[in-house]
Each structure stands twice: as C-alpha cells, then as structure tokens.
Amino acid sequence: MKLELYQIDAFTEEIFHGNPACVVPLKNWLPDEILLKIARENAVAETAFFIDNGNTIHLRWFTPEIEMDLCGHATLATAHCLASILNYQSSRMVFQTRSGELTVEVKDGMYYMDFPSRMPEKSALPDIISQSLNIQPKEVFQSRDYVLVYESEEDIKNIKIERSVFDLINLDPGGVVVTAAGTDSDFVSRYFTPQSSILEDPVTGSAHCSLIPLWSSRLGKDKLFARQLSERGGELYCENKKERVIVAGKARTYSEGYFRIE
Structure with missing residues (x-):
C-alpha cells in the first residue's frame, strides 16, 4: 500500500522552526497498531491521519507512544496540507475529533483553530x-x-x-x-x-x-x-x-512524499 506523507512545520513562517508534524491522508482507517507504528517511524511529536468525508474531515493524532485527545500543531499542519497542497476548496474546515468538532478558518496564510477552553x-x-x-x-x-x-x-x-x-x-x-x-x-x-x-x-x-x-x-x-x-x-x-479559544498560527511545508506498508 502506497500512502502520501507530508511534513509541515507549524506555528512558524520558516522551515526548521515551529513544531514539525507529519500528515497522512487516508481513504479508510488502518488498524490502530499500524497507525501507531507509522507515527513511531515518522519520529516527530505528532502524526495526523485524516479522512476527508466531504462535509467533514475525520482527524486523529498519534505520538510515537499513544493516540492523543487533542493536538494543535498537527491540526494546523493538516489544515495547511489541505489548503496549500491538496487544493481544499473551502476556507473553512470542519474536523471530527476525540475532542469534538473543531473548525479551522484560513485567511491570508493564517490558520485560526477553534478549540475548547480548559481553564486550569x-x-x-x-x-x-x-x-x-x-x-x-x-x-x-x-x-x-x-x-x-x-x-x-x-x-x-x-x-x-x-x-x-x-x-x-x-x-x-x-x-x-x-x-x-x-x-x-x-x-x-x-x-x-x-x-x-x-x-x-x-x-x-x-x-x-x-x-x-x-x-x-x-x-x-x-x-x-x-x-x-x-x-x-x-x-x-x-x-x-x-467556552472556546482561538489558537492561530502560520505553517510551512518541509517535505512531500510517499511511503509503503505491506
């Protein structure tokens, strides 16, 4: 199986800065143990996997150790991947996640993520x-x-x-x-x-x-x-x-490619 792989630096205007995340588009979900192995192989803080269902995008985040409940920089990286590489047609993206529905608005190269507020x-x-x-x-x-x-x-x-x-x-x-x-x-x-x-x-x-x-x-x-x-x-x-917070930033694409799994 041949899958696309993008590495994107989030919350920065320069490569080699910000937080690197890998983004993997999928047609169907792979077993969780395979997703975790891919995240370990990528060896960055987070790998985002998504399936574009048309109106909404199902998004999941994996560290090399676990699946996360919420990840900002990998969400930003996914939005950047969709907007700047995969020609997503809307400036508003709706993600279905473990933290509920998250939206991202794209404007003038900035990604505005609508997240839950967690007052400590x-x-x-x-x-x-x-x-x-x-x-x-x-x-x-x-x-x-x-x-x-x-x-x-x-x-x-x-x-x-x-x-x-x-x-x-x-x-x-x-x-x-x-x-x-x-x-x-x-x-x-x-x-x-x-x-x-x-x-x-x-x-x-x-x-x-x-x-x-x-x-x-x-x-x-x-x-x-x-x-x-x-x-x-x-x-x-x-x-x-x-009840919500907006977390916004910019991103830059570091690499585009493919990988194979048997």
Whole structure:
C-alpha cells in the first residue's frame, strides 16, 4: 500500500522552526497498531491521519507512544496540507475529533483553530514534579496539564528538567507547561511530556487551551500574542472566547512524499 506523507512545520513562517508534524491522508482507517507504528517511524511529536468525508474531515493524532485527545500543531499542519497542497476548496474546515468538532478558518496564510477552553484550577504541585525542576514555580494550576506559573520570562528560559525523575510521572495524556508574562509578547511557555520520546514539545497548541483563559483573566484582554521558548520556537496568535479559544498560527511545508506498508 502506497500512502502520501507530508511534513509541515507549524506555528512558524520558516522551515526548521515551529513544531514539525507529519500528515497522512487516508481513504479508510488502518488498524490502530499500524497507525501507531507509522507515527513511531515518522519520529516527530505528532502524526495526523485524516479522512476527508466531504462535509467533514475525520482527524486523529498519534505520538510515537499513544493516540492523543487533542493536538494543535498537527491540526494546523493538516489544515495547511489541505489548503496549500491538496487544493481544499473551502476556507473553512470542519474536523471530527476525540475532542469534538473543531473548525479551522484560513485567511491570508493564517490558520485560526477553534478549540475548547480548559481553564486550569488552583492545584498543589506533586513532589515528583517539584523534584524534577531546577526552579520552583510561584503558582500551580491544573487542567489536562499541570500549568506552572513563574516570575519571569528569564525563569522559563532557564528551566531544566531532571529527566530521570520527571519520567517517573504518569500524566497520560497530559504534560507540564511552564509559563510567565513575556517581555515582547503577552506570555511565554515551554511544554514537557514525561515518558515521551520527545521530552520538550517545540510548540504546543493544545496547552494554550489552558494558557489563553488563564492569561486573558490576568491581563484583562481577550486577544493575546504568545511565544513558546523551545529551541525551535513558535508564535501563536490567541483569542479568548469564554467556552472556546482561538489558537492561530502560520505553517510551512518541509517535505512531500510517499511511503509503503505491506
């Protein structure tokens, strides 16, 4: 069987930046174990598989380890693949996913993703997470992910993870996001996933489902600009809409090709 494969850098205007995702169009669903093996072979943070049903698009996301409930950068990459490579005829895309119906609007090279809001609640920091961090947060929240708020952007840049301790944490399918107010953005973040082949996710759209309502309430504004401070870096244009959030960004195609499975 010969399948198309596209690799796209999301939340960036340049290749080798943002978060790389692989996108695989399908006609019919393959067994989950095959989808997982393909994701492992691709060896990026997420591989998106989709079937275009006409009015809606069935979309699933796989890391090299598990199927995810929500993934921002691979959704953006899929929308970019459809719009810029596969000549999708509408500027509005409707995806059916494990997180319900998600829409993406395409305008002037920007992809506006309509995601569920996940306002985090005050929480205690588990000792195992605390022991894995070289700098301790000033506040702790939790939704799907633990959200650790720090004093400054410099703290976020300087955070180091003791992986031998961090990998003892079981947050399937969540992770730990560290965040602070930005110097040339409204807020910054980094995202870490325990027991994952990729410890630090370059740009994490789904984490902004919690970061947007949190920072919107703190800064008193609904439209925000965010940066993720990974080595590759990424830029996110955000809007708080109470029950929903808009997470927007750009993308660039890195590669187009095929692969075969027996």
